[in-house]
Amino acid sequence: MLVLVTGATGKVGRVLLDQLLADPRWPDLRIRALCHNRTLSARDRLESVRGSIADREAVEQAMAGVTHVIHMATVKEDPLSAMDVSVKGMFWMLESYRQSPTARQFMLIGGDCVVGHIINSYDSPITENSPRKPYPGVYALSKVLEEVMLEQYYVQYGINGCCLRAPWIMEKDDFRHVLDFDQQFGGPDWDQLLTSAQRTEYATTSKVPILLDSTGATLKRNFIHVTDLVNAMLAALDNPASRQNLFNIAMNQPVDYGAVAEHLKQTRNLTSVTIETPFHSNWLDNAKARQLLGWHPRYDMARLVDDAFNY
Template sequence: MGCEREPRARAPDARRGDRGRSGGLEGLPGERRPPPVTWRRARAGGRARIGSRRGGLGPPEDKGPRRAGARAAGGAGIAHVLLRRVAAFAASLVAASEGQCKRCPLLRPSRGVRLLADRGAPRPGLAGVRGTGRQLRAAVSALPPARAGTGLGAESTFEKQMQIIRILRHVAVARGAVQRPLRSCWMSVLPVRCLGNSSSQIPENASFHSAASSEADPPRILITGGLGQLGVGLANLLRKQFGEENVILSDIKKPPNYVLHRGPFIYADVLDYKRLREIVVNHRITWLFHYSALLSAAGEANVPLARAVNITGLHHVLDIATEYHLRLFVPSTIAVFGPTSPRNPAPDLCTQRPRTIYGVSKVHMELMGEYYYYRYGLDFRCLRYPGIISADSEPGGGTTDYAVHIFHEATRRGKFECNLKANTRLPMMYISDCLRATLEVMNAPAESLSLRTYNISAMSFTPGELAQEVRRHLPEFQITYQVDPMRQAIADSWPMNLDDSNARKDWGWRHDIDLPELVTKMLNFHGSDTRVAQTN
């Protein structure tokens, strides 16, 4: 009399979406459909629980009004369900953050709806969401489930992922995960390994890292490639400001004794990701200056090595800095410009088509750093250095190194053979101005920076003009020209001047040393004091 329960292997039913033994959907004879997936929505708190059936992924089953939940189609639906799930979790915790991070877009009524509500969906009012988590829970519960065929594409999926990230950042603040006061909500609290183009890459048990030092503590600083032209001088300045033990110099070369006596030094290879990560963790690093690179002429002589050090090493540094919330500085160079770039002067933003592996890798660095800033909130800062002239370092294989080498030869032999033409004009800067600019941009408030990469400049001269200024101190000095075609081609593709007006406006950059002061300092350092005094 009563209806008997149907056997399991019954005829396919279009409404129920039955599956065969293999777990796939059965339809018309010979028709193959993708395997199904069931999205369940818990009734309490508007939380969505993602559950997979035996059939794997596929269209949702219709279980009637009782189980009418989120119906996700493709990546956009997954992102929508994850958004609802994370937002519901955030709702129970956001009340604890009252009074914190008031500039967060999640808590602004004018933008909160845009962050939590789907496009085209009714937008509940969030006027009082700052005060209570109850209202936020109500707003989240009012979000409609995603429906198949809503036209949500890859762009909408990305936007939903960004909403999830912003909500989780706010949750971390609410739970006290970040131990020091935040200047804004853009400080990332997500591990970089959990972020990707697919929402399935965000696991349920993801751990959230946070900065452990307070604002009152001095930064713990690591300098990679520290035995190059700039690293040792930068370490000396940083140690004067933050303390000797808080600045760690690193390189793959054996350091001279005077470097070891001035402060901590460790071996660090930027191509060894695991070791570099251990250094950051063990030494509690908060600032990272990444100077490891092969310069222009040296890079052209060994392109595979330059590609590995300048690009792969950069990727390691970016990932580690993002994961551990470091303030990252990476220097750029005039080598990022090419023959089609404006040359007199070159602005901050213009066409960049370099012709060297060094320049290509630095353009890549600028773009990746800016991407990580906007995508993950990485505090990335960069300066485009002109040719840097320093007295206490040997030439390192750069095209502008003639301006350093000329002083070594002038004091030792009284003559110099230049590998560039006498009228090749390039922007230059004395090392003290360069290091001071680096410290100033790293100490500048984040809100004052309108760019991630700035030009800086001080002077511009040719080899002929530099030789003429040297003769004012050493009349017997002689210069000859034996042009290197490769170096000359590189120099001809670089700008003659840099426009640094944005740096001067945003964070008050000013240079101190011009050409006459530069020549005097360099000659005095190289032991020509007596000869200069006799000449004068």
Template sequence: MKVLVTGAGGYLGRGLIVPFEEHGYELRLMDVTPIESRHETVLGSVADLDTVRRALDGCQAMVIAHMASRQAAAYETPTMAFDVNVKGTANLYFAAVEQGIRRAVLVSSTGVQPYKDHNFHDRHEPMRSTGLYGLTKVCQEIIAEQYHREHGICGSALRVGCIMDGDTMIDKYGKEHTGRGMSLTDRRDIGEVARLSLECRDIGWEVFYVLGTPESRKVFDVEYTCQRLGWQPKYDFTWLPL
């Protein structure tokens, strides 16, 4: 199976592809900034439909992991946030239908259901984001779900927390984490759930919480992800103090 990964040069993308490589997948990596890789690469924006068509040509599945950069002040107005996150995602699903692609994974966020009240969140609860970033993540999930319902594209949204590299403990902003934040999740663990979701034969449309720490299970329905896909995080961060 050849899989397109968008945002593949980003913090998540660089770790997400590792389980796919370990399982011998053919990958095509897309990003708006150049990527050095042994895999096929496509340089261009997901906001451009023709570029997206070219990127998906010959693929059988896609993993959507791009986002407008927070560092580029992309969330001060809707313009870039919606162009990249929302229009980019709609372009990908639209082109996937044109090309008969039936499998997709969307990287979403726990931010579609803020957890500040520490209630337990299951995957059926209605989304209620705050802020422009959260709004774009909600829109992405709505697009993905509709393309499943209307066009039969099967797959999942992965609601992830604070993405981390469990070996270095340095996050995407270069900050080192020395404590066990509840929502830490290793980027390769997210890749493994994406892979398992693409391989799951009886999947229609599902939401999976993907978080690594034991504490996250008291707040989000990670247990379902484990049972449904036979997944266990390799990185649970229990070596760090709470």
């Protein structure tokens, strides 16, 4: 079993490599990591090759003898390279895969940007059958194109593949800094919601934000801890139930910013501040993954918060 991994040097990739190599189900599993800008340290059963997935020759060399592909390489809001990586790169990988005599499974790691996460609204939980409604920007567009391209290879060539669609991925103290008014991780952009004076005040007094959605209710947003995502990937790997399927990989319930503030008040005596936003509360339904893959996330809101603040 030879697994080609793209994006192996990232947040998810590092955890995935450790788990794959330690999993007793595949003692002879080997990994080939296709790396572009960064490299990996040498390890038993791990081979690193250099190249861009936008380069057809590099992809074909990396695919030689591969049985499984786990494709995570991506580009954020960079119009100069996003299409090269997400469209051209995905095309070369799928073309090489479908013609390979050894290929058995192609796994794509997608994102909830394709359904607009908190930017676009839904009147019911978001399932795998919900319409794609990406928010504006090249990154969300590129992830939609990846999903559609993979689905068309099912239709046109009958390949065995699956897509795991994940929301915002957390590890270490990420979630603590999501709430930070000073050294914030990710979004929302406080400068779009607050004055500079408000942001300074909330930062110096260690306030916890209670974000409100467009209806005035506390915002509910989807997250996933990196270990839960990797466990879902391992559950889908070489699993016949994953064939040509799309799975939402999220916590059992979205994180409620009001519940987070109340938890931190009770456990750490932190006070909160209410912030109005134009965002929408959405629920990424993970029932399909739980049913077909036997996967269950280990992180709920309390554990996500406590681990981040204890890190």
